[in-house]
Amino acid sequence: MPKLTMSNSGDTPEITPDAASNRTERRLVGAMIAAALFLTSFSALLGYALVPPGMQFVGSAYNIDDFNVYLSWLHQTTDGQFFQHNLFTTDPQPSLLFSFLFSLMGLIARVTHLPLAIVLHLTRIAGGWGLLWLAYRFITLCFPKDRVARLASLGFLCFSSGLGWMHWSQWSDKNPPGAPIDAFQPEAYTFLSLYLSPLFTVSTLLILGTLYGLLLSFRTGRMRYASIAGLCGFVLGNIHSYDVFHIAAAWGLFLVVWTIWKRGRAVARVWAHAVWALALTMPTTLYIYYIYRTNAVFNERAHSLTLSPPLWQYVLGYGLVFFLAVCALVLAWRYSRAKSRLADAIGMPAPRGEAGTFWGWSNGTTLMFVACWAVAGLCVIHLPFNFQRKMLMGEHIPLCILAGWAASTLTQQLAPRARYAVVSLLVLLTFPSNALFLVRDANHLQVNSSETSQWPFLNANYLAVADWLTRNTPQGAAIAMSPIEALYLPGMTGRTVWAGHWSETPHYGETIQAFTRFSGSETADSDRRDFLKSTRAQYLVYPKDVSKMAYTTHSGQTRTFTDFAASPPPYLIPVYSNDGYAVFQIDLAK
Structure with missing residues (x-):
C-alpha cells in the first residue's frame, strides 16, 4: 500500500x-x-x-x-x-x-x-x-x-x-x-x-x-x-x-x-x-x-x-x-x-x-x-x-x-x-x-585511428620500448620523444615525458615545432644540445626509419629528419633498439 x-x-x-x-x-x-x-x-x-x-x-x-x-x-x-x-x-x-x-x-x-x-x-x-x-x-x-x-x-x-x-x-x-x-x-x-x-x-x-x-x-x-x-x-x-x-x-x-x-x-x-x-x-x-x-x-x-x-x-x-x-x-x-x-x-x-x-x-x-x-x-x-x-x-x-x-x-x-x-x-x-x-x-578501430588521429592499438615496437623503459630506467626518469607519440608512455611506464598532451603539456603546439627543429637534418649541433638541455630529459626515444619523414619550413623548404640511429652524436648514447625505435641516454657532458 x-x-x-x-x-x-x-x-x-x-x-x-x-x-x-x-x-x-x-x-x-x-x-x-x-x-x-x-x-x-x-x-x-x-x-x-x-x-x-x-x-x-x-x-x-x-x-x-x-x-x-x-x-x-x-x-x-x-x-x-x-x-x-x-x-x-x-x-x-x-x-x-x-x-x-x-x-x-x-x-x-x-x-x-x-x-x-x-x-x-x-x-x-x-x-x-x-x-x-x-x-x-x-x-x-x-x-x-x-x-x-x-x-x-x-x-x-x-x-x-x-x-x-x-x-x-x-x-x-x-x-x-x-x-x-x-x-x-x-x-x-x-x-x-x-x-x-x-x-x-x-x-x-x-x-x-x-x-x-x-x-x-x-x-x-x-x-x-x-x-x-x-x-x-x-x-x-x-x-x-x-x-x-x-x-x-x-x-x-x-x-x-x-x-x-x-x-x-x-x-x-x-x-x-x-x-x-x-x-x-x-x-x-x-x-x-x-x-x-x-x-x-x-x-x-x-x-x-x-x-x-x-x-x-x-x-x-x-x-x-x-x-x-x-x-x-x-x-x-x-x-x-x-x-x-x-x-x-x-x-x-x-x-x-x-x-x-x-x-x-x-x-x-x-x-x-x-x-x-x-x-x-x-x-x-x-x-x-x-x-x-x-x-x-x-x-x-x-x-x-x-x-x-x-x-x-x-x-x-x-x-x-x-x-x-x-x-x-x-x-x-x-x-x-x-x-x-x-x-x-x-570504424576508427578498423583503421587504427581516432578523432584525434591517435592510435587505439599500439604495435610491438612501441610496446617493447615502453617495457624496456619500465624495467631499465629509474621511476623519476624523464623521456624526450615526439610529443604526438609520447602520449602513451606515462600511463604505460609511470615515467615523465617532456611533452605529450595538448592540455597537460604547457605550450604543446610549440613543443611539436621544437622537436621538429631538433630533428631537422640541417639543425646545428649546438642548437640540438640546447634543445635537449631544455627538455630536462635523461633519455631520448627516436624513430628508427626516418627515410619518409620530412617537414616544410616557413620559407617553403623541405627538410628531412636526421637519422640518429645510424650515426648518433656523442651526447646520445644508444642503450636500446628495435625495428621501430632507438633509445638513447642523454649525456650533454660529452
Whole structure:
C-alpha cells in the first residue's frame, strides 16, 4: 500500500512511490540500465575483440588523449604515490594534487593485479550503475504516481542525444567546430559520460547525489540530508572541482526563486541547511584553488580553452529532449494559470508556496527545483572562465526529467499500449547521434585511428620500448620523444615525458615545432644540445626509419629528419633498439 508522509509545509500529506513493489517497472528499469551500460561498453569490448596480432589495445577508441592521462594518474597510485604529478611535462611542479577516486582505483589495481585500463572500465560501469539507479530514485521522487513519466525520463536519461546526426558528414571522422554539441561534448550527456570515463560517470553521480540530498533536506527539514549533500560535494570538489559551480548555480537559483515565492517567510532553515552543505563542500574546492594559484603547470592546464559555443548548438545538441523540456515548462505555466483562474472564480486567493501534488509531480516545489536546475545549467556555462562548456555536466538530468513529464502529459489521452509505444518511439528518436558515435569509433578501430588521429592499438615496437623503459630506467626518469607519440608512455611506464598532451603539456603546439627543429637534418649541433638541455630529459626515444619523414619550413623548404640511429652524436648514447625505435641516454657532458 502507498505510504503517507508529511510534506515540507508540514500540513499536506504526500504519497510516497510504490514503484519498488511493481515487478514490471523494476524489470523495465533494470533492462534500460543494463542496455545503457552494455552499449556504452560496446567500443571497448570491440577494441579488445579486434586486437591485431602482436599489438595491444590502449583501452579506449575515443578521446585517447585523456584516457592516457587517467592511466598516468592510476599508474602513480599503483606505484604507491598519493599525490599526482603531471607526467606530461618536465616543467618543475610541486606534487600537491591528489584524487580520492584514483586512490581508490589504485588500491583496487594493487589488490587485484588487473590491467589499469580494465580497472578504469570496471569503475566506469560500477559508477554508471550507481548513477542510473540514483537517477531512477530521484525521478521516482518527482513522479510518485506517474509510471509513464518515470520510465520516459529514465529512457531519455539513458539513451538520448540531439540532432547532431543531421550533421553527420561533418563529424564522421573528426570533432568539427560549428556542429551541435552531441557531436563533440560527451560530458553534456549521460550516455556519453557513461561511455567515456569513470571520472565523468562518478562526477555526474556526485552532482546528482549532492542535489538529491539538498532536495531531501528541503522537503524533510532534516539536517542529515544536507550533510550527505555536503559530503558528496566534498568528494566532487576533489575529483572534478568546477562541477561545484554547476551545483551552486542550480540550488542557489532555486533558493532565490523559492524565497521570492514564499515572500521571505519560513525560509531560514532551508538557507541554513544550504550553507552547511556548502561549508562541507568547500575545503576540497578551495584546496584545488590553492593549487591553481601556486602550481604554474596546473594553472596552465586550467587555462586550456574550452569555451561555450553559440546557444543554437546546445539547442540542436539536445534536440527533441530540449523541445519537450520547454513544452514541460509551458504546460506547468498553463496549469498554474488555470489554477489561479479557478481560485479567482470561486473567490479564493491564488495559492502561494503550496507544496501539494502538482499534476503528476510529487509537489510544486519539486517541479520548481528541476526547472531551476535546467535553467541554471544553461546559464553557468556562460560564466567568464576558460573552461565554460565543461560546467554543463549534469544538465542532461533535469532536461530529461522535464522531457519525460512532457511526453507523459502529451500522450495521456492515448490508450495504454499506444501511449507506451509513442513514448518509446520518442526515446528511440533521440538515440541516433549516440549510435553514430559508436559507429564512428568502430570504424576508427578498423583503421587504427581516432578523432584525434591517435592510435587505439599500439604495435610491438612501441610496446617493447615502453617495457624496456619500465624495467631499465629509474621511476623519476624523464623521456624526450615526439610529443604526438609520447602520449602513451606515462600511463604505460609511470615515467615523465617532456611533452605529450595538448592540455597537460604547457605550450604543446610549440613543443611539436621544437622537436621538429631538433630533428631537422640541417639543425646545428649546438642548437640540438640546447634543445635537449631544455627538455630536462635523461633519455631520448627516436624513430628508427626516418627515410619518409620530412617537414616544410616557413620559407617553403623541405627538410628531412636526421637519422640518429645510424650515426648518433656523442651526447646520445644508444642503450636500446628495435625495428621501430632507438633509445638513447642523454649525456650533454660529452
